[in-house]
Amino acid sequence: MNWFSTIIVFLTAFLAVFWEAAFNGVRHWVGAQIDLLPALMVYVALSGSIGMVTSFAVLGGLWFDSLSANPLGVTVLPLFLIGLVIYSNRELILRDETFAQFVLGLAASSSVPIMILLFLLTTGHEPLFGWGTIWQLMVMSLGGAIATPLFFEFFNFVNRVLGPRTYSESSFRPDREIRRGR
Amino acid sequence: MLLTLTIMNLPSRTKARVKQGIASLFASPFGLTRSAKETASKAGDYILPRGELIKQNDALRLENERLKLQLQEAEKMAKENEHLHKLVGFQQRTQLKLRPANVVLHDPANWWRAVKIDVGTRDGVSNNLPVLTIDGYLAGRISSVSLTSSQVVLLGDPNCKVHARIEDTGDTGVVGASGPLDSEFVEMNYLSKTANLKPGQNVKTSGDGGIFPRDIPIGKIIDTHSVEYGLATVARIKLGANLNALEQVWVRFK
Numbered sequence: 001m002n003w004f005s006t007i008i009v010f011l012t013a014f015l016a017v018f019w020e021a022a023f024n025g026v027r028h029w030v031g032a033q034i035d036l037l038p039a040l041m042v043y044v045a046l047s048g049s050i051g052m053v054t055s056f057a058v059l060g061g062l063w064f065d066s067l068s069a070n071p072l073g074v075t076v077l078p079l080f081l082i083g084l085v086i087y088s089n090r091e092l093i094l095r096d097e098t099f100a101q102f103v104l105g106l107a108a109s110s111s112v113p114i115m116i117l118l119f120l121l122t123t124g125h126e127p128l129f130g131w132g133t134i135w136q137l138m139v140m141s142l143g144g145a146i147a148t149p150l151f152f153e154f155f156n157f158v159n160r161v162l163g164p165r166t167y168s169e170s171s172f173r174p175d176r177e178i179r180r181g182r
Numbered sequence: 183m184l185l186t187l188t189i190m191n192l193p194s195r196t197k198a199r200v201k202q203g204i205a206s207l208f209a210s211p212f213g214l215t216r217s218a219k220e221t222a223s224k225a226g227d228y229i230l231p232r233g234e235l236i237k238q239n240d241a242l243r244l245e246n247e248r249l250k251l252q253l254q255e256a257e258k259m260a261k262e263n264e265h266l267h268k269l270v271g272f273q274q275r276t277q278l279k280l281r282p283a284n285v286v287l288h289d290p291a292n293w294w295r296a297v298k299i300d301v302g303t304r305d306g307v308s309n310n311l312p313v314l315t316i317d318g319y320l321a322g323r324i325s326s327v328s329l330t331s332s333q334v335v336l337l338g339d340p341n342c343k344v345h346a347r348i349e350d351t352g353d354t355g356v357v358g359a360s361g362p363l364d365s366e367f368v369e370m371n372y373l374s375k376t377a378n379l380k381p382g383q384n385v386k387t388s389g390d391g392g393i394f395p396r397d398i399p400i401g402k403i404i405d406t407h408s409v410e411y412g413l414a415t416v417a418r419i420k421l422g423a424n425l426n427a428l429e430q431v432w433v434r435f436k
Contacts, residue, residue, distance in 0.1 A: 014207075015211075017208075017290065018208055018211045018212075020290035021208070021287040021288060021289070021298075022211070022212065022215055022286075022287050022288075024288045027288070027292075027426075028426055031362075031363045032292045033288075033290055033291075033292055035290070035291075058185060062189075062204050063204060063207070063208075064290060064291075065201065065204075066201050066203075066204035066205040066207075066208075067205055067208060067287060067289070067290055067298070068290050068291040068294060068296075069289055069291070069294035069296040069325070069333065069335065069339075069341070070294070071190055071197075072189050072190070072192075072197050072200060072201045072204075073185070073188075073189030073190045074186070074190065076185060076186045076189070077183055077186040080183075113292070113293075116291075116293075117293060120293070123190075126340035126341065126359075127291075127293035127294060127340065128292075128293045128294065128295060128338075128339065128340060128359060128360075128361075128362045129293065129362065130361045130362050131361070132361045132362035132363035132364070133292075133293070133362050135362075135363065136292045136362055136363070140292070
């Protein structure tokens, strides 16, 4: 992942957190807000380095917690763990397959909120928790699963259109040119 | 993991400052969103036809006359009320000090019911001040404050418990958390098993508990059921405040 892609990924994460806090339409409609950070983490873990996974977990987690009533830092660890698991197994994953991206998005988007809730409950906090939470987790998982292939498409498009092009050497060499005629 | 543990174990004051510092990064996108909305509404104003504006102006003039009369009437009644209060020896009621505020964001996590408003310590806001809807219903309380914004925990959040009483009977209980999907309803717990509860009865703050002043309306009873083998009663309350559509609120100063 080059510097351009890195900037785009972090900018997208920042805007995703902003969207989750500022626009409440999805919550009104289906009763739960979709979290886009796990879906983005899937892309980062499959395309970036371990340093990128760590910095994404730290920055994304802190941004999310700063706008939420979550204790600061609680989202960092679940995001990092998901990123680490995907990063460690990425040789075995067909990252270009839409179905693989969908399944990874589903798994990441369901695991991260569950881990955060467990973390909150074990550290003595009292989050809203009940039967409705199952529905919310389903909405979050499905939303994240749908968003993951879309993020892959988006980043591939942005890199193709705006990113620096790789220089491909032409097979034509002037010193090997066959001159015809006299 | 080390970073998470370090951050989570920071002193609460430092943690709050770091959190507010990071949240302030989002100030510019919020400003942009607001100015975009304002521009859109101004654009709508420009395309309103002149005839329609004249019609609206006439209607507003009539409304203004009517309100002037009502105001005169209300002033008379206020004087009479004050006089009666003095007569029966009641303590003169202090005027409510209210500060309007805009809701700028909702909590992105589904397991909290909280919003951020655009007033902070520079506007005199401090922790635990009650927050009301525009129609005067209780919405929640201030849970943390920064210079320019504050976080409000709304009714139904486990961190916003209110000691309340039934207006007609005087029975008291605690309005606590609701289900993750029920933003319109909350449960009132610890009501006596002998309490005479009926659907439609008004629920207001009791004034006990040290945070919420007395007599702020909360909502109405929908139904009741017994718990703890009949030893206590729980009432389901329909909130007067529409917490899903909060755009502007009042912060009530003590």
